[in-house]
Amino acid sequence: MNNLKLAYRNLFRKKQNSLIKIISLGTGLAVGLMLLSKVSFEQNYxxxxxxxxxxxxxxxxxxxxxxPPNEWGQVSGAVAPGMKAEIPEVEAATRITNLTGEENAVFSTPDKKRYKGKFIMADENIFDILPRPMITGNAKEILSKPMHAIVSQSIAAxxxxxxIGRQIEIESIPGRELTIEGIFEDVPENTHKQYDIIxxxxxxxxxxxxxGRDNWLGNDRYFGYVKLRKGTDTASLATAIRRMQDKHQDIKTVxxxxxxxxxxxxxPLKTLHSxxxxIRRMTLLLTIIALALILTAVLNYVLIVITTLVSRSKEIAVYKCYGAENKDVGRLIFTETLLHFxxxxxxxxxxxxxxxxxxxDLLSVSLATLFNLRSCIYLSVVCILIFFITAFAPSYILSRIPVANVFRSSTRLRAKWKLILLSVQFAAAAFLFTLLVIVNKQYDLMTNDNPGYTYRNILHTNTSGVPRTTVPTVIDRLNRLQPVAAVATASFLPFGSMSGNNVLIPGEDRELFNIADMYWADEQYVPLMEIPIIKGEAFDRNSxxxxxxxSQSFEEKMKTIAGWEGVVGKDIIITEHGLSRIVGVYPDIRLGAITDQDMRPSVLFYQSEPATELLIKLKTMTAENIESVYNILKEGxxxxxxxxxxxxxxxxMMYSGERRFRDSILIGGAITMLITFIGLIGYINSEVVRRTAEIAIRKINGASLREILQLFMKNxxxxxxFSCIVGEIAASLVAAKWMENFSEKTALSPLLFIGCGMIILLFIEVVVFINCIKTANQNPTDSLKKD
Known part of the structure; x- marks a missing residue:
């Protein structure tokens, strides 16, 4: 209890710097533990x-x-229930498929009230494998009946x-009423499959x-899940799976x-996300950033504590003169650190x-989920480790200072340990600053890179659910709007994910390769997007x-596989579409994002009728012009x-994850640099006080201002x-690992690392200069009087 009282009193002593220690450590812990919680969240999906x-x-x-093997997580409709029927080790099976392309589809009730939710379709066995507690209703019975649905608790609220019993209608799929018959508990945030309505x-x-529910081949739109019996090794099921394929797919012939x-x-379900x-690379980088930040905060705390050794040494010596032993001093320092922590x-x-x-917004997860019970236990262990590291060094050093040394040479304590602590902080600051620069450059490349088409001044909206006879009228009104340069329609936009279909040559049964199917577009789409045609012709009204x-890679594939020297004018069969004639070739454009680019050859079909995606190109992108377009869409x-x-x-928006990652590094880097400079300022001030008399004597003996400053700045x-070199090497290794996420990468030249290191060195030297200049200019006589 006495130690706690003394620790409390020491909080308010000026020379203890308690407020600075608590603020720097608390800020570092806030961001560091938050990032570690994010890592825990990602690893426990x-x-x-x-x-x-x-x-x-x-x-x-x-x-x-x-x-190389091509693997994707979808199967045909009959595969999952087929495994349940054919393989004894499979205890249960279910199928899920997405109902709408939108992340949050709009649905309405008969009274015209609108809501948003994520829809999926699933069979009656979904909760046998991926269970959610039912609040109302029996999921198996409800999902056995067509046009019946169950909703999450939050949607019901x-x-x-x-x-229960209410009718809803999906706005993009009108004319199909669904009946709600049950309510289930919301799916937690850390799941690979989010949904609100089943x-x-x-x-x-x-x-x-x-x-395609009964298809064994084709229409592989389903996510199939199985639950194996206890003790089953998945490797042992290979033969049974092959036997199932032989029975139902004639797999040898295929x-x-x-x-x-x-x-x-x-x-395994638990590895689908983690x-x-x-995700592995992202969590590794977040862990490194969090540990670098926490380490900087802890070292800065220890640095500030040990910087006050001179004044604390006299205090500890007095305690020892009155009979305090090393363990008593250690307990006092331990209690102080506990209070600070x-x-x-x-x-x-x-x-x-x-x-x-x-x-x-930064981590895309709520605080309640981020700091759940599992995460709190994990963080508690981390905090205990941090506390013992923070408490051990000061208590060990202070408790072992001999009394005689304190009164004989208290002002000559060596600064080597302080420089070691500072060097680690300098390395961490250089590492995070450089990593931030690299991540920002990559983010700029992704958001400003040329995807092979032009999207400047283009607006887009989806018209699914709107009567097809209405859309041409809206297009006509938009074309007559003065700010509008062009209007076009397409089935899908290039930044979205594309379905796949296979290519065949007429008269042959062999499927050549899989393509990314962009489906249909009108004759205005290619010129509006400024997609160049390198061979043949674009669509026109006579198409x-x-x-x-x-795409160009399609032509190259046909040359390699079929021996075609050119494709324009030739007939081809695309599954789901049938016989088609190739009229032109365009350069490969980017489909999807740089982080997940679809590298397959692509095709685009002509359709005279308007497709669901409506694109409006403006002459100038202004708020007034956007509002004019919006008003026409709203009215039409x-x-x-x-x-x-x-x-x-x-x-x-495609790169929102990369933006959040960049912002995490920005916050972590800014706090790390702030903590580092706080420690640096404390070190410089203590060194200036310790060497005041030396500086005065040097000035009396003719030392210039430059020479005085060099005493501190050179060391x-x-x-x-050397710390910056270590930080730059670490940043280059981590950045190279992170860059593996992208199909296109920003250049990492040696000059970038040299420049970042120079900036950190400049900041450090400026801080040292500002904190030394006052003492260096002080009258040496006054300095000697004070000393």
Whole structure:
């Protein structure tokens, strides 16, 4: 208790710098622990499901002789229930498919109230494998009936709570009423499959032209999941899976005809997210950043504590003169550190609470989920380790200072340990600053790079759910609007994900390769997007509905596989479309994002009727012009909630994850540099005080201002120089690992690393100069009198 009282009193002593220690440590802990919580969140996806270690998603793998394996996480409709029927080790199976292309589809009630939610379709067995507690209703019974649905608790609350028996209609798929018959608990945020409304899979014929639930091949739109019996090794199921394929797919004939091997793999549920190479790299980098930040905060705390050794040494010596032993002194320092650490944690919690909304935007996860029970236990262990590291060094050093040394040479304590602590902080600052510059350069490249087409001054909106007879009228009104340069329609926009179809030569059964199918567009689409045609011609009003444009890589594939010297004017068969004639070739454009680019050859089909994506190119992008377009859309399509987006904003939104990662480094780097400079200022001030008499004597003996400044700046410069080299090397290694996420990468020249290191050195020297100049200019007589 006495130690606690003494520790409390020392909080308010001026020379203890307690406030600075608590603020720097608390700020560092707030950001560092927040990033570690994000890492824990990313690594524990889907672990809330019972028996998660026995749940697997079925993936399709195709391997041809001249290409690496191609694997994707979707299967045909009959595969998952087929595994349940044919393989005894499979305890349960289910199928899920997306219903709409939108992340949050708009749906309405008969009273015209609108809501948003993520729709999926699933069979009645979904909760046998991926269970959610039901609040109302029996999921298995409800999902056995066509056009029936269950909704999440949050959706039910938005709709007023009493939703059982109510009808809803998806705005983009009008004329199909769904009946809500049950409510389930919301799916947690850390799951690979988010949804708000589950519609019975038996409703498939009402929504899709092709009902592929019983298909063993083709229409592989389904996510299939299986739960294995306890003790089952997935490797032991390879033979049974192959036997199932032989029985239902005539797999030998399929492989012989197409020239590739075709099988299914079981991917553990808990690795679907955390096992992704992109997620592994991101969590590794976040861990490094968090540890660098926490280490800087801890070392800075220790540095400030030990910087006050001179004054504390006299205090400790007095305690020892009155009979205190080393263990008593150690307990006092330990108690002080504990008090500081508790206050720092309270400050960290206050910072996190105050910036909760910002943290949610930055990390894309709510605070309640970020700091759940598992995460709090994990962070508690980290905090305990940090505390013991923070408490051990000061208590060990101070408790072992001999009394005689204190009174004989208290002003001659060596500064080597202080420089070591500073050097680590300098390295961390250089590392984070350089990494921030690299991440920012890569982000600028992604958001400003040329994807092979022009999207400047283009707006886009989706017209699904609007009567097809209405859209031409809206297009005509838009074309007559003075600020509008052109209007076009297409089925999909290049930044989205594309379905796949296979290529065949007429008269042959062999499927040559898979393409990214952009489906349909009108004759205005290619010129509006300024996609160049390098061979043949673009679509025009005289084009027929079986005319297609193909990418340059498509032509190269046909030359390699079929021996064609050119493709323009030739007929080709595309599965799902049938016979088509190639009329032109365009350069490969980017499909998807740089972080997940679709590298397949692509095709574009002509359609005279308007497609669902409406693009409006303005002469100038102004708020007034956007509002004029919006008003026409709102008036012309009153049955649909109009969402009008600049194409450039959609391109930027693709890289929101990279933006958040950049912002995390920005915050971490800024706080690390601030803490480092606080420690540097404290070190310089203590050195100036210690060497005041020496400086005065040097000035009396003729030392210039420059020579006095060199006493401090030269030593710091040497330490900082080598620290920056270490930081730059670490940044280059980490950046190279992070760059593996992208198909296109910013250049990392040696000059970039040299420049970043020079900037950190300049900042350090400026801080040293500002804190030394006053003492260097002081009258030496006054300095000697004070000393």
């Amino acid at each position: 889907d672990d809330f499901y019972p028996d998660a270690d026995r749940i697997y998603r079925i993936s399709t793998t195709i391997k041809s002789n001249d290409a 938005k709709m007023g709570g009493d939703v 519609l019975s899979l038996h409703s498939m014929p009402s929504f899709f032209r092709l009902d 492989e012989a005809k197409n020239g590739y091997s075709f099988t299914y793999n079981l991917v 096992g992704s190479p992109h 508790i206050l720092s944690l309270l400050l960290a919690g206050f910072i996190v609470f105050c910036f909760g909304r910002t943290i949610k 027929s509905d079986n005319d297609i444009l193909v 399509m009153p049955e649909k909630e109009t969402v009008l987006s600049p194409y450039s904003d959609s391109m930027v 710091i410069l040497v330490i900082a120089f």
